[in-house]
Amino acid sequence: MSVKVYERILQLFEAEGINTLFGIPDPNFVHMFHLAEERGWTVVAPHHEESAGFMAEAVSRMTGKAAVCIGTLGPGVANLAGAMMCAKVENSPVIFLGGQRARITEQRVRRGRIQFVKQAELFEPSVKYCASIEYADQTDEVIRQGLRKALSGTPGPVYIEYPSHVIQEELEVAPALAPSAYRLVGQTAGADRIAEAVDYIRAASQPVLLVGHGVHTTRAGESVRALAEAMACPVIQTSGGTSFIPGLEDRTFPYGFSAAAIDAVVKSDLCLAIGTELGEPVHYGRGRHWVANEANRKWILVEQDPEAIGVNRSVDVPLVGDLRAIVPQLVEALRETPRTPTPELAGWIEQDAAQLAELAETAPSGMSPVHPARLIVEATQAFPADGIMVRDGGATTIFGWTYSQAKPHDVMWNQNFGHLGTGLPYAVGAGVADGGKRPMMLITGDSSFQFHIAELETAARLNLPLVCVVAVDYAWGLEVGVYKRTYGQGSLETGVHWSKNTRLDKVAEGFGCYGEYVERDEDIAPAIKRAYASGRPGVIHVAVDPKANSEEMPSYDEFRTWYAEGTQ
Known part of the structure; x- marks a missing residue:
């Protein structure tokens, strides 16, 4: 059959069971986006290419397959870099497709070119495989090698460049091969x-x-x-x-x-x-x-x-x-x-259940602003039994490790790389993979939440059943704690505080989401319930006690032993 290069790429991904695409299209990719939607793919354009990478990574985690996102040549591909490095450390098989100008343009001896940088050499250290489709008839071998590398050994990301001079070229090809025909699958032990x-x-x-x-x-x-x-x-x-x-x-x-x-x-x-x-x-x-x-x-x-x-x-x-x-x-x-x-x-079994019950009972209550341990208890007790849990943030996640009362079957968080701001994109990607069927809860800190807060619009556009419970201390809480431990109480805490006039519930409403402000323990669970009932993505702005958030992190000594100084 005769197909364009961009259609063949879609066919090769479809053979691997891939049917989602994240990114912001440019002239290199409008044909691919248009055709993908015609073929029944889920195509999502977020507000930042880094978010696209995180969303794709979440789809991979939820499906057990590779996932795909794209970046516009130059600045769009540059925006993928953080997600690419994260996927490498998190062992996530994400295929990053990058647009590029035609090779004849790249090879000219020129200065002052617009929206151009030699991309592949910048990304090569961050991926398992870095290649370019230089000629149309390389399409199958390059895409298959990318999938082979992404999914073999320790999984990880690959970067494949897609120069504009090959976009519209025609190929005469046979039907795409099944994965088992070109890479090792289902390897057993002797x-x-x-x-x-x-x-x-x-x-x-x-x-x-x-x-x-x-x-x-x-x-x-x-x-x-x-x-x-x-x-x-x-x-x-x-x-x-x-x-x-x-x-x-x-x-x-x-x-x-x-x-x-x-x-x-x-x-x-x-x-x-x-x-x-x-x-x-x-x-x-x-x-x-x-x-x-x-x-x-x-x-x-x-x-x-x-x-x-x-x-x-x-x-x-x-x-x-x-x-x-x-x-x-x-x-x-x-x-x-x-x-x-x-x-x-x-x-x-009895000991662990008793420990969880004791934590729920002893988490400090009756405070306003709320103690972060109590926030975790109240939010996780309100977590839907069939829900998808997403975590983000520093101090908030540390409180979550100890005090969480939920036992979700799907948890998304960035553990190895510790990349903040992944929570909201992960939630969107998980919701896309799930088809929006199961309720989701993101528990995050305020600083982390604001990295990609524009993706609230993406969640609203996709009508995802997501409630974001945000612990707000108007600071980088973990770093405030570092200042206190380093210099003592009352020391100058440079660069870690921000405006207390910020209302994340109002920001959510501006994006078409449900928003609610909470500053008492007993109001957290009812607010979550109202957010789910609204039929829109929701943001619960929970004011938490900044002193407790920076000074009372549970099991912090255990957490510190993770780092090299404790494990050498």
């Missing part, structure tokens, strides 16, 4: 390694399952649930893997922030780690809480990238391949001889 892992599992007296970010971004929850049940063990969440797998909510404990998790880790004699790099937030699997019983603990690691094996700690049984294929292998091997739960499991 039978000998599976048998060795199962022997360790059967011999263990106190195994734990360490579940990371990758379990949720690959949408592998159902098979991991079956494995946890066959192992009859607790599930320990990494800080990136904070989505709760349906059916495992009661036995899932956050590493470092749950007393049950710490006790289970300390007593474990086997750790089966899935979807995690064993990085700083879990002390590389060999520091802090892992030190006790280290000599008696065996390690099984499921990892797609063979070069990751043994880097942060030694591993007894590496299972190299796609966790979506390997976990079912383990489940099947354990089917006839599942383990029996140890008495400690019921105790840990």
Whole structure:
């Protein structure tokens, strides 16, 4: 069949199950945007290309597939840079398409050209693959190589340039190949390694399952649930893997922030780690809480990238391949001889539930402005059971780790890179991937929320069921705390405070959203309920106590151990 280059690119993405496109079109891309909508794609134009990248990343996390966003040549592509770096650190397979002027124009010896910079060489260090479609008949091989690189080994972003001289060229092509015809999919582990892992599992007296970010971004929850049940063990969440797998909510404990998790880790004699790099937030699997019983603990690691094996700690049984294929292998091997739960499991479940109940009871109440711990309790108790949780911010997220009462099955937040401002774009992207069916809640700090606040209009345009609960202390709360710890109380706090006249609920109303101002504990949950009932995206501006927000962050000493000075 005869197709234009831009149509062929869409066909190649469709073969991978991709049907969303984010970006702001320019002459390089208007043809692609127009045709994508005709073909039934969801096409979303946000207000900033960085938001487009974050939205695409959220779609990838929600679907387990690669996602696509585009940037206009020059400034538009420059705006993608932050999202590109974030996707690299977050291990997200996002395909960034960049427009560019025709190569003959680029190669001229000229000065003073408008909206032009040599782009590829700037982005190459931030992606797994950087290429350009120089000739029309390269289209298949370049796009496929980009997908191959994005989805193989440790997933990550790629950058593909799309110079204007190839846009309208015709191609004679066959139907697009299925992924399995040009890249490795569903890689299993060898039978000998599976048998060795199962022997360790059967011999263990106190195994734990360490579940990371990758379990949720690959949408592998159902098979991991079956494995946890066959192992009859607790599930320990990494800080990136904070989505709760349906059916495992009661036995899932956050590493470092749950007393049950710490006790289970300390007593474990086997750790089966899935979807995690064993990085700083879990002390590389060999520091802090892992030190006790280290000599008696065996390690099984499921990892797609063979070069990751043994880097942060030694591993007894590496299972190299796609966790979506390997976990079912383990489940099947354990089917006839599942383990029996140890008495400690019921105790840990009871201990964790009691800890959550105590936190809800003891979070300071009756304050105006609201104590941030109480905000988290009230907001998460009002969180819809089938909702999608999105997190953003510094101090607000730290309070959330300890005080959250919800156990959502889908959680979006930027854990590895710590990139603030991702919350609202992540929420939009998650809502697009979900088709706007499930309610969403963004819990964020005020400073983070304002990075991409214009995307409230995008959420309103798409009519997403989103409520943003914003903790407002009119400051960079985490940084205020740094000033206080560095220079003492009453010190000059430069560059961290902003106008107390700002009303984010009024800003929301200006974008066509629901807005409400709250400064008392008891008003938070009713305000959230009214926001959902409005049928529009909502913003609940919650005034929080700035002193508590900067000085009383819970488990802060634990958080500090994540950084290199605590994990070297």
